[in-house]
Amino acid sequence: MNKPYKIAVIDYRISNMYSIQNALNMLGFECEVTSDYSIILAADGAILPGVGSFPEAMKHIKALGLDKTIRDFIATDKPFMGICLGFQLLFDSSDEIENTAGLSILSGKVIEFPKKIKKMRVPHVGWNTISKNNGASTEIVSPFFDSDEGEYFYFVHSCYVVPENKEIIHSTTEYGGIEFCSSIVNKNIFACQFHPEKSGEKGMKVLSEMFNKKMEK
Amino acid sequence: MSLAMRIISRLDIKGPNLVKGINLEGLRVLGKPESFAKFYYEQGADELFYQDVVASLYGRNSLHDIISKTAKEIFIPLTVGGGIRCIEDISNILKAGADKVSINTAAIGNPDLISSASKFFGASTIVISIEAIKQPDGRYMAFTDNGRNATGKEVVSWAKEIEQLGAGEIQLTCVDQEGSGKGFDLGLIKDVTSAVTLPIVAHGGAGNMQHVLDLAEDVPVSGVAISSLLHYDYILHNRHLDGYEDEGNVEFLKSKRALSNIDSVPISQLKSFLIENNIPCRKYE
Numbered sequence: 001m002n003k004p005y006k007i008a009v010i011d012y013r014i015s016n017m018y019s020i021q022n023a024l025n026m027l028g029f030e031c032e033v034t035s036d037y038s039i040i041l042a043a044d045g046a047i048l049p050g051v052g053s054f055p056e057a058m059k060h061i062k063a064l065g066l067d068k069t070i071r072d073f074i075a076t077d078k079p080f081m082g083i084c085l086g087f088q089l090l091f092d093s094s095d096e097i098e099n100t101a102g103l104s105i106l107s108g109k110v111i112e113f114p115k116k117i118k119k120m121r122v123p124h125v126g127w128n129t130i131s132k133n134n135g136a137s138t139e140i141v142s143p144f145f146d147s148d149e150g151e152y153f154y155f156v157h158s159c160y161v162v163p164e165n166k167e168i169i170h171s172t173t174e175y176g177g178i179e180f181c182s183s184i185v186n187k188n189i190f191a192c193q194f195h196p197e198k199s200g201e202k203g204m205k206v207l208s209e210m211f212n213k214k215m216e217k
Numbered sequence: 218m219s220l221a222m223r224i225i226s227r228l229d230i231k232g233p234n235l236v237k238g239i240n241l242e243g244l245r246v247l248g249k250p251e252s253f254a255k256f257y258y259e260q261g262a263d264e265l266f267y268q269d270v271v272a273s274l275y276g277r278n279s280l281h282d283i284i285s286k287t288a289k290e291i292f293i294p295l296t297v298g299g300g301i302r303c304i305e306d307i308s309n310i311l312k313a314g315a316d317k318v319s320i321n322t323a324a325i326g327n328p329d330l331i332s333s334a335s336k337f338f339g340a341s342t343i344v345i346s347i348e349a350i351k352q353p354d355g356r357y358m359a360f361t362d363n364g365r366n367a368t369g370k371e372v373v374s375w376a377k378e379i380e381q382l383g384a385g386e387i388q389l390t391c392v393d394q395e396g397s398g399k400g401f402d403l404g405l406i407k408d409v410t411s412a413v414t415l416p417i418v419a420h421g422g423a424g425n426m427q428h429v430l431d432l433a434e435d436v437p438v439s440g441v442a443i444s445s446l447l448h449y450d451y452i453l454h455n456r457h458l459d460g461y462e463d464e465g466n467v468e469f470l471k472s473k474r475a476l477s478n479i480d481s482v483p484i485s486q487l488k489s490f491l492i493e494n495n496i497p498c499r500k501y502e
Contacts, residue, residue, distance in 0.1 A: 014337065014338070016311045016312075016315075016316060016342075018288060018311070018312060018313070018314045019288060019292075019314065022289050022292075022314065023292055026289070026290070026292075051311075051316070051341070051342055052337070052338055052339045052342075053335075053336060053337070053338075053339045053340075056336065056337060085339070097336065120414070121414050121416045121417075121439060122414060122415075123340060123341045123385050123386070123416065124220070125341060125385070125386060125416045125439060126220050126221060126263070126416075126439055126440065127220070127221040127223065127263055127499040128219070128220045128221065129219075152221060152499040154263075154293065154294060156294070156316075156317075156341040156385075157341060158340060158341065158385075174219060175219075175220060195294075197292060198292060198293055198294050198316060199292070200258075200292055200293055200501070201292075203292060
């Protein structure tokens with residue numbers, strides 16, 4: 001490839017897109033922050049980023065017609081990545097603030113960390129480790145190396161995803177006695193609760209693997 | 218494995234300069250914030266915290282350039298505070314490249330800002346900063362504007378109110394300790410961590426590695442914000458001073474007159490020390 005891969009960062013107007021844009025630029029990808037249907041569909045890869053609250057995000061996604069855009073992009077089989085809230089939005093519903101329907105691209109729900117457990121502070125903020133899910137489907141091709149087992153990534157969230165199909169769970173992370181799903185892989189989708197764009201060199205490696213490997217296939 | 222203790226490099230910024238004071242006062246110019254930030258990133262800092270120390274005094278915000286330069290080359294979380302008054306201010310700081318904002322004065326003046334900002338941006342984006350000063354009667358009160366203005370709010374009850382209003386995190390500055398290198402005010406930090414379940418970042422007092430260990434072993438804090446300990450190490454080792462060598466302030470530090478209580482240390486060494494003492498930390502190779 002002579003041209004750099006172009007990645008669309010899906011803009012739903014409330015999120016901080018700039019971190020992910022900076023990280024992609026640093027890695028040499030061409031990158032556009034946009035909510036435009038044809039620009040997103042024409043990109044080589046797409047990211048649904050995420051900071052913000054679930055209900056607010058869904059409101060904007062619907063108003064901008066992005067639910068169809070995301071669905072259509074995923075149907076192209078090009079690499080699609082969801083980060084943090086962008087991971088949670090792919091599922092059926094979330095309890096954050098008020099029960100809200102999600103995109104239902106994957107089956108499962110998003111629930112809050114219990115607030116009154118001793119020693120558990122919510123939100124879960126900081127660097128935590130990932131463990132490989134041994135029950136994962138063997139067909140999973142992921143942007144993680146095996147050597148990433150036990151590595152630290154940066155998390156900041158109050159809710160976590162409970163996927164219905166446990167085979168899509170790629171890694172889990174422990175917090176306050178709860179072992180939650182910290183990333184999933186399903187066909188061309190990789191989505192994670194942590195922020196690769198904020199996880200130093202390890203996170204940068206996940207981003208670069210995700211798009212380089214999958215596009216070269 | 219479990220959640221790591223966060224070592225946060227705190228950089229107090231005035232105009233284009235990194236500054237450092239004692240008890241948040243008597244600021245000295247140390248250098249260019251971007252150079253210090255890059256070094257801390259490479260050394261394994263878990264997060265950066267930029268505080269514009271004059272923004273709320275002069276009602277302006279001059280940090281945007283520094284934030285966007287930092288965000289282009291540093292890929293760890295960046296929290297920014299100073300002079301944030303409304304949703305639009307938050308939006309602008311996030312657009313410049315910050316991940317979280319820290320609010321003190323405006324949160325006290327208008328507590329509803331905490332709930333509206335948390336709803337809009339997500340709780341985890343909103344950090345509330347408390348500047349605590351011990352009063353002659355033993356009570357701890359919250360102050361604003363670098364410990365200059367009393368608010369009438371008692372620290373522990375204000376922390377509970379902040380939690381009720383939906384903030385994501387509290388940075389607790391013990392102003393009496395800040396810049397002194399005398400160690401953390403463990404009693405106060407303990408009172409606040411046991412009153413709320415929000416993550417608490419302690420700031421003010423780290424003079425050596427043992428102080429950080431004492432805090433981590435004794436109090437369930439989520440992180441520690443450190444400045445002097447790291448800044449002095451950077452300067453003493455003559456790291457990229459960007460022409461600031463000629464400034465009287467750097468000379469002052471290098472003459473070691475300011476260092477009596479500060480046993481400076483790089484982040485990598487501090488983390489190794491904590492890990493040896495069974496405090497989980499993210500080690501950076």
